[in-house]
Amino acid sequence: MNRILSKIFVLVSILLVSHAxxxxxxxxxxxxxxxxxxxxxxxxxxxxxxxxxxxxxxQEAMEHNPxxxxxxxxxxxxxxxxxxxxxxxxxxxxxxxxxxxxxxISAEGQADFFSRQLGASQKIPFPGKLRYRGEVAAEESKxxxxxxxxxxxxxxxxxxxxxxxxxxxxxxxxxxDENRELLxxxxxxxxxxxxxxxxxxxxxxxxxxxxxxLANNLIVLNKERESIIARLNILLDRPTQTPLxxxxxxxxxxxxxxxKELEGLAVNNSPELKKFDHAIxxxxxxxxxxxxxxxFSDIEPMxxxxxxxxxxxxxxxxxxxxxxxxxSKNRSKVKEANEDLSAARSDYRFINNKTFFEIxxxxxxxxxxxxxxxxYETGVIPxxxxxxKAARIGYETDKADFLTLIxxxxxxxxxxxxxxxxxxxxxxxxxNMERAIGMQLTQ
Numbered sequence: 001m002n003r004i005l006s007k008i009f010v011l012v013s014i015l016l017v018s019h020a021x022x023x024x025x026x027x028x029x030x031x032x033x034x035x036x037x038x039x040x041x042x043x044x045x046x047x048x049x050x051x052x053x054x055x056x057x058x059q060e061a062m063e064h065n066p067x068x069x070x071x072x073x074x075x076x077x078x079x080x081x082x083x084x085x086x087x088x089x090x091x092x093x094x095x096x097x098x099x100x101x102x103x104x105i106s107a108e109g110q111a112d113f114f115s116r117q118l119g120a121s122q123k124i125p126f127p128g129k130l131r132y133r134g135e136v137a138a139e140e141s142k143x144x145x146x147x148x149x150x151x152x153x154x155x156x157x158x159x160x161x162x163x164x165x166x167x168x169x170x171x172x173x174x175x176x177d178e179n180r181e182l183l184x185x186x187x188x189x190x191x192x193x194x195x196x197x198x199x200x201x202x203x204x205x206x207x208x209x210x211x212x213x214l215a216n217n218l219i220v221l222n223k224e225r226e227s228i229i230a231r232l233n234i235l236l237d238r239p240t241q242t243p244l245x246x247x248x249x250x251x252x253x254x255x256x257x258x259x260k261e262l263e264g265l266a267v268n269n270s271p272e273l274k275k276f277d278h279a280i281x282x283x284x285x286x287x288x289x290x291x292x293x294x295x296f297s298d299i300e301p302m303x304x305x306x307x308x309x310x311x312x313x314x315x316x317x318x319x320x321x322x323x324x325x326x327x328s329k330n331r332s333k334v335k336e337a338n339e340d341l342s343a344a345r346s347d348y349r350f351i352n353n354k355t356f357f358e359i360x361x362x363x364x365x366x367x368x369x370x371x372x373x374x375x376y377e378t379g380v381i382p383x384x385x386x387x388x389k390a391a392r393i394g395y396e397t398d399k400a401d402f403l404t405l406i407x408x409x410x411x412x413x414x415x416x417x418x419x420x421x422x423x424x425x426x427x428x429x430x431x432n433m434e435r436a437i438g439m440q441l442t443q
Contacts, residue, residue, distance in 0.1 A: 050245045051245055051246060051247070051248040051249075052163070052166070052244050052245045052246060052247045052248060053248050054159075054160065054163050054247070054248070054250070057159050057163055057232065057236070058156055058159055058160075060236045061155050061156070061159050061235050061236055062152065062155075064236055064237040064238075065155050065235060065236065065237055066237055067151055067155065068148070068151055068152060068155060071144075071147055071148040071151045071152075072148055074144050074147070074148075075141065075144045075145050075147075075148050078137075078140055078141035078143075078144040078145075079141045081137045081140070081141070082134060082137040082138050082141060084137070085130075085133040085134050085136065085137035086130050086131075086133060086134035086137070087130075088122065088123070088124065088125075088130070089122075089123045091120060091121065091122040092120065092121045092122070093118075093119070093120050094117070094118070094119040094120070094121075094304070095117070095118055095119075096116075096117045096119075097114065097115065097116050097117060098114070098115040098117060098306075099114050099115075114308070114309050115306045115307060115308040115309070115314075116306070116307045116308075117304055117305070117306050117307075118304070118305045119302060119303065119304035119305070120302065120303055120304075121300055121301065121302035121303075121318075121320075122300065122301065123298055123299075123300040124298060124299050124300070124301070125298045126292055126296035126297065126298055126299075128288075128292055129289060129292050129293070129296075129298075132285050132286075132288050132289035132292065133289060135281075135282075135285035136282055136285045136286050136289065139278045139279075139281045139282030139285060140282055142274075142278040143275050143278045143279055143282065146271040146272070146274045146275035146278065147271070147275065149271035149274075149438070150271035150272055150275065150438075153271060153434070153435045153438055154435055155235060156431070156434070156435070156440070157431045157432055157434065157435040158235055159232070159235050160427070160428070160431035161428045161431055161432070162228055162231050162232045162235065163232070163247055164247075164424045164427040164428050164431075165228050165424060165428070166225065166228045166229065166232065166244075166246075166247050167247040167250075167420075167424065168420050168421060168423075168424040169221055169224050169225045169228060170225065170246050170247065171420045172221050172417055172420065173218060173221045173222065173225070175413065175416045175417060175420075176214055176217050176218055176221065176413070177218065179214060179409065179412075179413045180211060180214045180215070180218070182409060183207060183210050183211050183214065183409065184211065186207055186392075186395075186402075186405060186406070186409070187204065187207035187208065187211065189395070189396065190203040190204045190206075190207050190402055191204050202402075203401075203402035206402060206403070206406060207402075207406070210406055210409075210410075229242075229243075229244050232244060252373065252423060252426065252427070253427065253430060253441075253442045255363075255366055255430060255433070255441065257441075259359060259360060259363055262359045262363065262433070262437055263356055263359055265437045265438075265439060266355050266356070266359060266436065266437040266438065267352075269437055269438035269439045270355055270436070270437055270438035271438050272351050272355065272438070273348070273351055273352060273355060273438075274438075275351075276344060276347045276348040276351050277348060279344040279347065279348070280341065280344045280345055280348060282344075283337060283340045283341035283343075283344045284341060286337045286340065286341075287334070287337040287338060287340075287341055289337075290330070290333040290334045290336070290337040291334055293324055293330050293333060294324055294325060294330040294331060294333065294334050295324070295325070296324070297321040297322050297323065297324060298321070298322050299319060299320070299321055300319070300320040300321075301317070301318070301319050301320075302317065302318040302319070302320065303315065303316070303317050303318075304316045304317070304318070355436055355437075358432075358433075358436040359433065359436055359437065362429050362430075362432050362433040362436060363433065365425065365429040366426060366429045366430055366433065369422045369423070369425040369426035369429060370426055372418070372419075372422035373419060373422045373423050373426060376415055376416075376418055376419035376422065377419060380415045380418075380419075381412070381415050381416060381419060384408070384411050384412040384415045385412060387408045387411065387412075388405075388408040388409055388411075388412050390408075391404050391405045391407075391408035391409075392405060392408075430442065
């Protein structure tokens with residue numbers, strides 16, 4: 001009698017746990033909410049959704065990402081400054097009159113002498129100054145251009161990283177769901193064996209505990225998936241809840257370049273390195289300009305026309321020079337330009353060292369992830385599948401206990417998850433490598 005009551009208790013416990021799992025699954029089904037006319041429209045994310053393509057994501061980001069658009073606008077503004085820097089100052093035009101008399105009005109009611117004057121002047125910098133100003137502005141625009149290119153490489157790397165992370169999350173959800181179905185079969189086997197007295201109550205409860213754990217893992221993975229989708233939508237300048245399909249499957253990319261080859265590519269292509277190369281050129285031009293401003297005067301020719309009553313019209317000319325060496329401000333400008341040039345050269349060395357470190361670091365991580373994927377793909381996962389198959393047969397024939405079966409199932413689950421984690425890490429590190437060297441290594 002006690003044995004019958006014990007079995008009834010176990011079966012009721014199993015039903016209650018199964019019901020709780022089903023409720024949790026219904027509660028956390030993957031859905032996306034789209035705002036339409038201030039009403040929430042629920043859009044189901046089903047297997048029939050169009051696959052998410054990485055090239056499409058990158059193209060969308062290039063066209064709509066606000067940071068890229070802002071960087072492009074700043075480049076347009078910087079280019080507009082070049083013609084301004086190479087142009088002369090505005091000319092000056094003067095209009096006036098001149099009256100000469102011992103009294104404001106003579107006895108005849110007119111001034112003794114009166115003239116009307118019209119003049120024009122133009123400041124002309126010393127030869128070479130406008131050229132150097134143009135060079136400074138041109139190098140500044142190139143610096144902004146490299147900022148734009150750097151931002152593009154950064155956004156592409158972020159899009160790729162989010163895409164591969166979403167790929168991992170979706171595979172983790174599928175693998176966990178497959179293992180949950182497998183565990184349900186194991187639970188039924190345990191229940192059947194327990195009902196005929198060939199298994200203990202512990203086996204049936206252990207199966208339900210594992211099922212509850214997997215159900216909770218699915219809840220966490222679904223929440224992580226929502227976060228990754230929101231991150232991708234932000235990069236594309238879309239509402240965070242805009243639905244996205246499952247990432248399209250891909251073949252693992254290969255990287256056959258040596259560290260020396262990668263460093264050479266970085267020197268020739270890295271926007272960060274090119275940026276500080278242009279910063280050096282800009283400060284070299286600024287130094288030359290500051291020396292010109294210090295040692296050489298600008299001239300300002302002026303011509304004036306005078307119309308005088310009762311006398312022939314007259315012309316006057318004047319030439320004005322500034323005296324730049326009188327005060328210390330122009331000497332300080334030369335010192336400032338020298339310090340800026342030294343700082344730009346130090347910045348270049350720092351960015352060069354930083355880039356080479358990133359190349360080495362990412363290459364090490366790429367090789368490590370590649371070794372892990374190969375190990376799990378060719379060794380660990382096939383062995384774990386064989387181990388699970390043997391454990392299942394052993395449990396069904398009473399040659400292995402239920403804990404051995406559960407451990408084998410858990411090892412296979414973790415092995416498959418670790419494989420996709422390593423594959424994701426490989427592709428993400430490769431994307432960061434592309435950002436570091438400033439060019440795409442994969443298509």
